[in-house]
Amino acid sequence: MKVYTFTTLFCILSWVNAFGQIQLPAGKHEVNGNIFNVGYTDITVVVWNDKNIYPIPAPIGQFPPMAIRRGDMRVDTLQQQKIIKEIVKSRFKVLKEGNQWIRIKYIFNQSGEVMNVIFSFPHGALLTLTDVAEMDRRLRQELKATFRGVEYRSYQAIPYGYQYWFK
């Protein structure tokens, strides 16, 4: 009987360890020298680096500037996808089967560098804080926005959002 009990417990623990997400407690966490904030909404886990700049700088000048035209801002979505896929490589299939997603909101500066980035994903998604920290590091390093036209020059902070479905 003891053997059966231990075997069952072992199986359950192994399953949880393999597939269940270890719940991140809300608050501040240090990963590789960076402080990450974790918070919860009803639906999502939200993670952001303390490096994010707040308050976000307002547009330059006294009056509302023209919006950046559609197509005048380009962000390499393929590069984003590549980074995300490489980081979650081992769990990609499970994330895909679970119809999971991650939403990434950026603020770029006028030079196209990432100033702020916020990650959010559904509760229970198989993503760890280490995954998100690595995404944050690589996206800040490797991703750049490019701009055309003149409108972007009126902005010190240019938002961009992207939702990636694991598929």
Next chain:
Amino acid sequence: MKKGDFIKISLAFGVLLLLFACRKDIDFVIQGKEKPPSMQLESAKVWRHQRLDKMKPERLQLAPKWADAWTEQSTSGKSILIVPAREKRVQNKDLKIRRFFIFTTTDHSVSDGRIVEFVGMKYDVESNIRFLIRNFDRNSIAGFNGAIIQYDVNYRKPTNLVYKDGVKINAQMKIATYSGLELKELRDRHKAKIMATNASSGSCMPVYPQLVNFPPVIDECFYNYTEVWIYDADDCVIEHLYVYASHVCLGDDGDSGESSSSGSGSGSVDEGNPDYGEDPEPELPDNVPLRISFCDGLSASDRASIDSVAIVVSNLNCATKLINNRLNLELDLDLKVCIEDRVLQSGSYDPSTKIINFTTQWASTQSDLFRHELFHAYQDNVAYSNGIGGYGKTVAKPGFVNIEFEQAVFKDITEDPASPMALTHSSNTLLQDEYSNWIQSLTSNGTAYPNLSTPQARAEFDTNFLKYLTEFNASDPIYGNSDPIYGNNVIKADLKPEALKRIFNGLVKGGCGN
């Protein structure tokens, strides 16, 4: 208890049970109704199913009660299959409404199918229903006062015949559901329009719409009513009535009722039992260009480029198409566009003159800017009864930020539902993410438009809108409180997002561009 008594009671119970089980068959025998062959019934089900608008949620489709169907021979010689539908309660004793699916059949196949509403004005529809059904397509129906309104199986494309003392008269009738606020505006708008129409014919007298048997109209309640226009021989309107049928207010029970005589119900969510009257979803004609005029001094090339931007904007998606149609076709608005360096913003809409002004030729070619200002024109002319001119940036005139946030939410719903941007400048990261979740939930992850056609959905929308508006005001660098020019914005807490609620009132996404 004696054994004999027990047997008697058991027998009586058995007989009652049998009667109850066979009540429909007995009812059919008493009324002389004939049950349809199962093949004909199946054929009607298939016919209807093939024609249902698959984009329209099933719960909003009128559900037939196939088990209660019977066949009739109309007085015009057609074989018809009658299928009752669920009914709503009518709270006006002078008005009676029943509705059915009527399929025209040949042998066992179906050649046509309609939803038919029988509306009695001080006429007992219930007692005469079979008589009315047999005569549903006739120009004279002895003694009938009221109307017969026919729709396709999706409750659209209505045609109607209005009768007085059994004879078809020169009149129109429709049934609709509107909020109290919309009803008041509609009445006022029609007041002006009817006077104008009559005046143009030269000989007609002005006619004022009358509300008949309405309880006190409350802005937030929803009223189902019958609207009647009666014309004279010269096609002048001589009578314009809104006849009350029923209403529902937030918090009322959604009594769905199944009584076949009067029916019951309300305007609340009730699967397969929509309100009487045409489905509110607008029919969107293709590529209606936005009709605009220009300020003096604009060159031909400026006019041409503004015209082409207007066409792009009015066909961006189903929502902008709806805005365009309402401004153009329903309101007959003459929207003026100028390029004039008199204000410092790149674009603006002036409610007092109905002018969209761009500061430069370059600005006038930006479709996003044009769409932004067009939305304000819609708010001003359609959504808010007194326009938006009174909503300013001071404590004395609050509301400017409400108007701008409504525009931002419109943009997020129609253009950026996967990654909404209105709260991008917020430092409250969690609330910003909640806002994104809200927009994604409203739009089913960007695949649909919000459906704000029920009182509950509208109330929830209002609450959430106000919550995120507060954060917008606190964080937006252009329209929020922190801006040096537009700063000191004050939220008008009782100003609800009427423009969005009117646009997303059953509007279907798809088939209009993006």
